[in-house]
Amino acid sequence: MRYELIKTCKQTGARLGRVYTPHGFFDTPAFMPVGTQASVKGMSPDELREIGAQIILSNTYHLYMRPGEDIIRNGGGLHGFMSWSGPILTDSGGFQVFSLGNLRDIKEEGVAFKSHIDGSSHFITPEKAIEIQNDLGADIIMAFDECIPYPCEYDYAKRSLERTSRWAKRCKKAHGRPKEQALFGIIQGGVFNDLRKQSAKELMEIDFPGYALGGLSVGEPAEKMYSVLESTVPLMPGNKPRYLMGVGSPDYLIEGSIRGIDMFDCVFPTRIGRNGTVLTSGGRVIVRDAKSARSYESMDPECGCYACKNFTKAYIRHLLKANELLGLRLTTWHNLYFLLDLMKKIRQAIIDDELATFRQKFFDSFGYKNN
Amino acid sequence: MRYELIKTCKQTGARLGRVYTPHGFFDTPAFMPVGTQASVKGMSPDELREIGAQIILSNTYHLYMRPGEDIIRNGGGLHGFMSWSGPILTDSGGFQVFSLGNLRDIKEEGVAFKSHIDGSSHFITPEKAIEIQNDLGADIIMAFDECIPYPCEYDYAKRSLERTSRWAKRCKKAHGRPKEQALFGIIQGGVFNDLRKQSAKELMEIDFPGYALGGLSVGEPAEKMYSVLESTVPLMPGNKPRYLMGVGSPDYLIEGSIRGIDMFDCVFPTRIGRNGTVLTSGGRVIVRDAKSARSYESMDPECGCYACKNFTKAYIRHLLKANELLGLRLTTWHNLYFLLDLMKKIRQAIIDDELATFRQKFFDSFGYKNN
Numbered sequence: 001m002r003y004e005l006i007k008t009c010k011q012t013g014a015r016l017g018r019v020y021t022p023h024g025f026f027d028t029p030a031f032m033p034v035g036t037q038a039s040v041k042g043m044s045p046d047e048l049r050e051i052g053a054q055i056i057l058s059n060t061y062h063l064y065m066r067p068g069e070d071i072i073r074n075g076g077g078l079h080g081f082m083s084w085s086g087p088i089l090t091d092s093g094g095f096q097v098f099s100l101g102n103l104r105d106i107k108e109e110g111v112a113f114k115s116h117i118d119g120s121s122h123f124i125t126p127e128k129a130i131e132i133q134n135d136l137g138a139d140i141i142m143a144f145d146e147c148i149p150y151p152c153e154y155d156y157a158k159r160s161l162e163r164t165s166r167w168a169k170r171c172k173k174a175h176g177r178p179k180e181q182a183l184f185g186i187i188q189g190g191v192f193n194d195l196r197k198q199s200a201k202e203l204m205e206i207d208f209p210g211y212a213l214g215g216l217s218v219g220e221p222a223e224k225m226y227s228v229l230e231s232t233v234p235l236m237p238g239n240k241p242r243y244l245m246g247v248g249s250p251d252y253l254i255e256g257s258i259r260g261i262d263m264f265d266c267v268f269p270t271r272i273g274r275n276g277t278v279l280t281s282g283g284r285v286i287v288r289d290a291k292s293a294r295s296y297e298s299m300d301p302e303c304g305c306y307a308c309k310n311f312t313k314a315y316i317r318h319l320l321k322a323n324e325l326l327g328l329r330l331t332t333w334h335n336l337y338f339l340l341d342l343m344k345k346i347r348q349a350i351i352d353d354e355l356a357t358f359r360q361k362f363f364d365s366f367g368y369k370n371n
Numbered sequence: 372m373r374y375e376l377i378k379t380c381k382q383t384g385a386r387l388g389r390v391y392t393p394h395g396f397f398d399t400p401a402f403m404p405v406g407t408q409a410s411v412k413g414m415s416p417d418e419l420r421e422i423g424a425q426i427i428l429s430n431t432y433h434l435y436m437r438p439g440e441d442i443i444r445n446g447g448g449l450h451g452f453m454s455w456s457g458p459i460l461t462d463s464g465g466f467q468v469f470s471l472g473n474l475r476d477i478k479e480e481g482v483a484f485k486s487h488i489d490g491s492s493h494f495i496t497p498e499k500a501i502e503i504q505n506d507l508g509a510d511i512i513m514a515f516d517e518c519i520p521y522p523c524e525y526d527y528a529k530r531s532l533e534r535t536s537r538w539a540k541r542c543k544k545a546h547g548r549p550k551e552q553a554l555f556g557i558i559q560g561g562v563f564n565d566l567r568k569q570s571a572k573e574l575m576e577i578d579f580p581g582y583a584l585g586g587l588s589v590g591e592p593a594e595k596m597y598s599v600l601e602s603t604v605p606l607m608p609g610n611k612p613r614y615l616m617g618v619g620s621p622d623y624l625i626e627g628s629i630r631g632i633d634m635f636d637c638v639f640p641t642r643i644g645r646n647g648t649v650l651t652s653g654g655r656v657i658v659r660d661a662k663s664a665r666s667y668e669s670m671d672p673e674c675g676c677y678a679c680k681n682f683t684k685a686y687i688r689h690l691l692k693a694n695e696l697l698g699l700r701l702t703t704w705h706n707l708y709f710l711l712d713l714m715k716k717i718r719q720a721i722i723d724d725e726l727a728t729f730r731q732k733f734f735d736s737f738g739y740k741n742n
Contacts, residue, residue, distance in 0.1 A: 012483045023609065038689065042696040045681070054565050067689040075667055293438065296446055310416070310454045314446050318409065318438040325413040325696055 077137025448508025
């Protein structure tokens with residue numbers, strides 16, 4: 001894997017770049033659609049390519065549980081199994097395991113937990129998380145980290161990030177395919193800037209080809225996240241990609257890019273789409289609402305996606321109310337198109353040295369307050 | 372609407388034809404995918420065109436209930452509303468209303484019934500069924516008939532078909548758009564060949580641009596259905612299309628074509644697809660089965676559909692087990708492709724005067740007994 005820094009926005013400092021992987025490149029800042037179970041819900045690989053997705057993310061925890069990493073390895077790895085020939089990133093499963101709450105128990109060796117599917121007992125160590133990801137075969141894989149909740153006591157956040165550093169070292173050591181798969185370290189430390197600094201320093205000493213910021217967008221106020229980005233991103237190496245995990249709302253994508261982030265992922269656009277809400281040039285629209293019943297306009301008159309070019313809100317609302325699969329497909333399609341198109345506009349604004357201007361215009365139209 | 376008889380198979384008597392409608396033509400014998408709620412479940416209009424669908428069917432009862440025919444009329448009729456520019460056929464709602472069992476009450480004037488969605492009370496007359504279909508705007512619409520169950524007493528079947536004839540007359544009289552929409556009469560009479568003959572005669576006296584056979588494939592043995600076809604189809608005019616309603620399994624499509632049927636429809640391929648069963652050149656395959664878990668072959672190695680060209684049984688089985696929408700899409704896609712491809716092969720076999728030979732080969736490979 002190689003990161004190429006192409007240009008920095010003079011107005012904001014945001015970075016335009018390109019990441020080369022064994023399965024092709026992706027342009028940054030990039031948004032990665034999430035295919036939790038080896039499928040971006042409702043979308044075919046061809047459709048993802050058509051709307052401009054260059055890299056997708058899949059979840060190690062879910063795939064380990066079902067169908068199991070050996071079935072995927074024998075099916076040609078994730079690329080072959082799901083018929084996606086472009087770059088893929090897998091998370092480490094850490095976030096999902098820590099989200100299990102009472103179903104898991106954290107030890108220095110690893111984490112014991114029960115399956116959300118059948119209640120069976122499992123024990124994931126950093127080594128095991130890497131072994132699974134080696135089997136899945138993604139181009140970028142993630143170190144096994146502890147993702148703390150918000151709010152979290154300072155002392156626990158400190159002890160946790162130090163364990164995450166020790167686990168990161170074990171992950172690097174266990175990595176069996178370093179030439180084919182780039183292993184990223186994950187900076188933790190909650191909303192405490194000095195802890196983030198400590199975490200970044202410890203991980204950089206281990207030396208990874210890329211770094212992520214984990215444990216953000218987990219309920220903290222936006223200002224706290226921006227403060228962490230502003231204090232931590234400058235500590236991250238300029239010649240490697242920077243990935244803000246689990247972030248995907250339009251404002252966070254713009255604000256994150258401005259603060260030097262190169263990669264994002266989130267289930268947000270696909271999830272709200274399935275619930276009948278779409279992102280448009282004029283803000284969020286609840287297509288499922290009664291208001292849409294006789295609205296014979298597209299969801300977003302300014303959008304060029306397949307759903308907006310061919311169907312009205314009245315039809316899509318009918319599909320959603322009638323539980324028709326096509327309704328979920330069309331709202332998902334549109335929302336992903338909207339975010340991938342937003343990333344293209346962000347990259348163009350970096351080229352034009354006017355990302356701050358773009359932000360102002362976007363927020364005015366979308367109805368956000370500029371903060 | 373105009374029916375063109377192109378050729379008759381010398382080996383079987385099956386008819387090759389073409390039906391011209393205000394929204395283009397379709398080749399016969401034709402299978403019509405069912406879009407019950409103005410959407411063929413999981414498929415986009417573009418995909419339907421891609422797999423060779425030339426005409427689709429939608430259900431008046433469901434659309435009357437939700438979203439309501441006025442919303443569809445104001446959205447440009449069904450063609451505009453669902454963005455399908457080709458021919459459409461709507462049924463009359465009769466079959467669905469009569470399927471409601473205890474929720475409906477049949478009178479000479481019409482049928483009183485309660486909605487399956489909210490329990491609200493409705494009264495559908497032949498005139499109302501036509502008025503709704505005029506609003507929906509399909510190219511071919513159907514008379515409001517009584518669809519009797521199997522088995523059924525001779526006396527009831529006779530009284531019922533006579534009422535269906537009286538209703539057919541009222542439907543023709545009520546039809547407000549005869550130049551744009553072809554109204555088909557529906558021959559009833561259960562499995563009693565003399566009653567079918569009576570029904571056909573009465574309907575032909577009213578004179579419709581096309582005729583359907585209703586109330587078949589409702590549980591009767593295949594032989595009884597074939598007997599009705601053999602005795603009734605010869606009574607139907609040769610210069611008008613003949614439509615066998617609710618029939619869509621591969622054997623029935625072949626046997627129906629051989630007996631002179633031009634049009635078919637059924638939810639069978641889409642429904643079994645969603646349940647994880649697919650039709651293949653070697654017979655039915657339950658992709659959802661554990662057997663498929665490590666099967667890295669396509670569902671049908673002889674199939675050229677998108678699903679078979681790109682994905683393995685192992686992947687599709689995983690998607691189905693994990694409740695991923697893409698799994699339902701791929702099995703549906705394949706099954707519709709399989710049946711539409713079968714119709715192409717039937718039409719080619721008619722051109723080649725060897726439909727009986729084709730039937731034998733198909734049944735040998737598919738695992739049916741030739742009857």
